[in-house]
Amino acid sequence: MERQWVMENRELKAPKQAHYFTPVAEKGDVGNETRDMLPLAPFVVSGGKNTERYYFIHVNALSSKYKFNIRPEYFGDESAYTEVFPRRIEEILSKNADAKIFCVFDMDTVVKEGLQDKHKAFVASLISEIGSGQVVLCESMPSFEFWLLLHFADYEGLLKDYREVSAVLAPYIKPYFKNFDKRLKQLLKSEKHVQDSGWVKRLLEEGRLEQAIERAKVCLEREMKEEGLHSYTKVFKAFELHVG
Secondary structure (H helix, E strand, C coil): CCCCCCCCCCCCCCCCCCCCCCCCEEECCCCCCEEECCCCCCEEEECCCCHHHHHHHHHHHHCCCCCCECCHHHECCHHHHHHHHHHHHHHHHHHCCCCCEEEEEEHHHHHHCCCHHHHHHHHHHCHHHHHHCCEEEEEEECCHHHHHHCCCCCCCCCCCCHHHHHHHHHHHHHHHCCCCCCCHHHHHCCHHHHCCCHHHHHHHHHHHHHHHHHHHHHHHHHHHHCCCCCCEECCCHHHHCCCC
16 A cells, blocks of 8 residues: 555552653543542544544553543544644643643545645644654554554554454454354444443553553554554553653
């Protein structure tokens, strides 16, 4: 597949130990009061409103190591991320000057929807925030499901779209759902299925998340050497910074 784009570089209690944030004040979710927080967990904004949102929600609930600020309004329509993300980023930074924000989105949408120019403009509009490390782009090619696949196995080569990656992922992850007889898309895209934390609990067992981080680094190195020939994900960046 020829690419026309260029690779770019609930709320629960705070973790016991700060890794890279200093205490700041954040506007509470209930009412208009302002409350002091312990070290501020990073924020996640994403184009996926079910799979991605519940994955991070469950990681928050199940892990003592990885914590994120997650709110429903930070997750939405994949194809609108170039317009929505800048607004969310501005909103977060206006209240939390030292916030770290991870932007999770799918690159197959960029190609499929012809968003290459919009994507470039989106990146250019955040060049300062990206350069300072406040905003980290965590795209996946083809989709977030490739990150889930890396919890189980390495993959060398290019999966072009969601259909292809889901075919490889399904045998690994479907048994983790109660309704595993359904198609994988029905499971991952439906709130009623992903809101049960069991599937993420299994993903966190036996060091699978840490394996996914290391595999994702290898996949990205392959893609950087042979652009356009390998699937990759930068979602690992949201997790590796917790290690310290």
